[in-house]
Amino acid sequence: MAFASTQTVTLPETVEGKKYEYYYYNGTYGHKREVLTGPSAHTTFQEIPIIDVSGIFSESFETRKEVALKVADACENIGFLLIKGHGVDQAVIDETYEMSKWYFDHDLEWKEQCGIYKNEGLRGYEGVYGARLDESLRKGDKKESFLYSYDPLADPTKPELTADYRSKLFTNQWPADAPKFKEALQNYQGQLLTLARALMRTFALGLGVEETYFDGIIKAPFNSIKIIKYPTQEPDNMSEIGIGAHTDFETFTILSQDQVGGLEVLNKNGHYIPATPTPGTFVVNVGDFLQRISNERFISTVHRVRNVTGQQRYSIPFFFAFDLDAYVKVLENCVSEDKPAKYEPLNVAEYTANLRKLQYGRFQKMLSQDA
Numbered sequence: 140m141a142f143a144s145t146q147t148v149t150l151p152e153t154v155e156g157k158k159y160e161y162y163y164y165n166g167t168y169g170h171k172r173e174v175l176t177g178p179s180a181h182t183t184f185q186e187i188p189i190i191d192v193s194g195i196f197s198e199s200f201e202t203r204k205e206v207a208l209k210v211a212d213a214c215e216n217i218g219f220l221l222i223k224g225h226g227v228d229q230a231v232i233d234e235t236y237e238m239s240k241w242y243f244d245h246d247l248e249w250k251e252q253c254g255i256y257k258n259e260g261l262r263g264y265e266g267v268y269g270a271r272l273d274e275s276l277r278k279g280d281k282k283e284s285f286l287y288s289y290d291p292l293a294d295p296t297k298p299e300l301t302a303d304y305r306s307k308l309f310t311n312q313w314p315a316d317a318p319k320f321k322e323a324l325q326n327y328q329g330q331l332l333t334l335a336r337a338l339m340r341t342f343a344l345g346l347g348v349e350e351t352y353f354d355g356i357i358k359a360p361f362n363s364i365k366i367i368k369y370p371t372q373e374p375d376n377m378s379e380i381g382i383g384a385h386t387d388f389e390t391f392t393i394l395s396q397d398q399v400g401g402l403e404v405l406n407k408n409g410h411y412i413p414a415t416p417t418p419g420t421f422v423v424n425v426g427d428f429l430q431r432i433s434n435e436r437f438i439s440t441v442h443r444v445r446n447v448t449g450q451q452r453y454s455i456p457f458f459f460a461f462d463l464d465a466y467v468k469v470l471e472n473c474v475s476e477d478k479p480a481k482y483e484p485l486n487v488a489e490y491t492a493n494l495r496k497l498q499y500g501r502f503q504k505m506l507s508q509d510a
């Protein structure tokens with residue numbers, strides 16, 4: 140199927156002869172990147188590479204390291220890559236998509252039973268235009284989603300957790316009388332946790348620290364998973380977006396997308412490059428935590444979705460974080476005299492609580508604007 144997202148729809152802003160692309164980062168909208176062409180343009184990526192990561196499961200350290208260096212190269216220069224050979228069962232992925240379609244086909248009233256603002260942890264259903272990452276648009280993101288988060292019961296490693304830690308994880312909302320839906324989504328969570336932990340070791344190797352360096356802070360990681368449906372949007376309507384331009388705040392994201400297309404990644408010249416769907420792959424992108432700990436050696440890259448394909452699009456991002464009690468600290472080997480640490484340590488629980496507060500504030504503001 141043709142991938143129809145090369146034309147620009149949400150036009151960059153022009154300020155005093157300069158053009159900018161705006162995006163959402165670290166809880167606020169309005170961060171910007173200048174659009175550069177001609178002699179002022181940087182050397183930057185024009186496509187997203189596909190990397191075979193099957194070697195991360197190898198017994199051989201050399202093989203694991205070889206993959207890690209390739210992955211690190213993509214993380215440094217692009218912040219995005221497609222991975223194949225990831226070890227997740229296709230049947231589990233297919234079942235999750237089937238259940239996602241089944242879920243979104245229900246009427247709004249049924250889906251609203253699990254509305255995210257009924258849940259302390261902001262888990263559950265968010266309707267079309269319910270979020271607005273691009274604040275220059277009157278309406279929000281043209282997508283609907285269902286979010287659930289880390290559940291020790293779905294974790295293949297079955298960690299032992301204190302009652303205090305458990306309470307901080309909050310609880311997921313699941314629709315009543317839908318055991319197959321929950322089972323499929325939890326299976327997906329289990330398989331993705333295994334892949335994410337293996338990839339975390341790959342990032343450690345790529346960053347030049349011990350392979351197991353992060354193992355102690357991904358025991359019960361504060362990850363979230365979203366099933367998303369993007370209705371079609373009109374190619375010429377400049378006030379529509381599937382998801383506004385943003386970076387992911389967590390450590391990294393493993394995203395499954397269907398074959399419809401629409402995900403776009405911002406390069407250093409402010410041009411959007413498609414992350415073209417490729418069967419058998421996941422998209423992996425660096426999040427803000429990984430950018431922080433690597434002192435910006437790895438880049439948390441801006442991306443957005445415009446679904447101008449004329450088809451409904453489904454995707455499933457898995458946002459992998461660290462444990463709630465972990466501190467995200469710049470690695471010593473990523474600091475030098477020329478490159479001092481750009482970030483203070485931050486605690487995952489505090490940071491995510493603050494983001495939830497901001498999200499809740501935006502929700503209240505949207506309600507008052509709609510009133």
Ligand SMILES: O=C(O)CCC(=O)C(=O)O
Pocket residue numbers: 365367382387394396402442443444454455456
């Ligand atoms: O649906 C996609 O392809 C991307 C979703 C995304 O960027 C997000 O939810 O953070």
Ligand SMILES: [Fe+2]
Pocket residue numbers: 385386387442
């Ligand atoms: Fe994202």
